[in-house]
Amino acid sequence: MNEQLVSEDTIMQDAIRYVKEAGTLIMNHMRMPLQIQEKKNGSDLVTEVDVQSEQFLRERIALHYPHHWILSEETDGGREDSHQALQQPPAGYGWIIDPIDGTINFIHNIAHFAISVGIVKDGVPICGVVYNPVTDELYSARKQGGAFLNGSPIHVGREQEICQALLATGFQAFDWKPNSVVVEQIGRMTGKVRSVRIMGAASLDLCLVASGRLTGFWHDGLYPWDVAAGLVILQEAGGTITNRAGRPFELCDNTLVSSNLFIHNELLSLLEGELLQA
Template sequence: MEHNLEQSMYDFAIKYANQAGRLIMERMENKGVIDYKKNGSDLVTEVDKLSEELIRSHIQRDYPGHWILSEEDCGQENAYQAFLKTDSGYGWIIDPIDGTTNFVHGIPHFAVSIGIVKDGEPVIGVVFNPMTAELFTARKSKGAYWNGQPIYVGKEATLAEAVLATGFQANEWHQGSRVLKQIDQLAGKSRNVRMFGASSLDLCLIASGKLTGFWHEGLNPWDTAAGVLILTEAGGIVSDKDGKPYRLFHDSLVASNRIVHDEFLTAIKLLKVGES
């Protein structure tokens, strides 16, 4: 019975992501009012809200007994408390547009992210980029897929071979920030560092062997719920900055192809936690 339910949820999550993706593409030239959350680099549009409403309404119709945690409804300040209150049973964790700044500027690196958890642990992940029609999916213990084809992490054996990615929280976007200092620590030790601006897709790029690692602080459950499952099902690993298994309410995330993980953790730990 549980298997059939999760198969149904997997199929419906893909359907919802595709429907939201179509809505987003229809509004590419008409994004409506663009608002600021914390500052000029933390954006939300009418389309974010419409995408969330679409997905939320479908879940409430098809799975009325399941809880929902979503970015625009919850808000960053309440994410931790909301997750702790609602982490039993099946729940849907939604980012209606992960990478809103990219969406606003027409950069083709944003996604609809839908993660489904059971008792707080991810069991289904769906990440869909409507501009490239790339669909990343996973079910727990069933593997990870890109447009229906199995995917696996890369085989880079050292940090020197690794292409890494990171990102900024809105309040970290300033000169001399901690993230910039971490990048400086990795300069010359890794092949290069990229900043793409959509955590769910960055995790999927590791899952498909295009990136080797990704680190970020201050993420919320909707940023990671789908991507971490896709990555781990592709053979990767996700921890916090101290190397402990990652949980959706943790404030730091370090992800990799598993092989370079210890070396990666050591490199970014060289900067003391309190420095900024």
């Protein structure tokens, strides 16, 4: 077997081990009093468990892969250039981490949050692991290796028309306000799609598209740690992911539209209002 593929398979297996260990750490804090801090407003929160999970993951990666770079939410989230940093990413392997994607759900004991670890090489996402420790569902994928849920292959759904689509979206903290962009976008969906869900964890929502539970997911204002892992999983499951202009999604993009491929053009058009009179 090619030595590079062996190396990347080992990286993948280590990433799976790390997220499961972090999941145990997180579950040990479920239903316990939490120290909650606001980052930018009351909808942008962090707990000591987010920080502990991130520290654990960073320490494991640094120990076993000291030459790999790391980008993570709680350490790098305050950087104004967190998107721009990936326009010209460092060479070699890098790990992009969200220690708890869906912190508000975690705080409220809602079982829709995950640890997300995406691995890139020379800026190209090559591996993704997303783990929900409450449901013990682990999504994983390696570029050109297929996508899996707990070891079983997954594929996107087969809905052919936008009227059959179950979609999801979400708010970024800065858009949680009257007359928000998301509210306007959902209004465009009304009566055109089967329904829209807001579940609060982008990494898992991408995995739900990958496994055929959702038909599509769109979101503005995401960060690389929100999507790096789910991007690989969705693509390997046969789905597609672009920016709002329809170009292939890059980790430095600020808008994301994903789907099972079949309804993608209709979804893009609907987001732009072009199907409102159809």
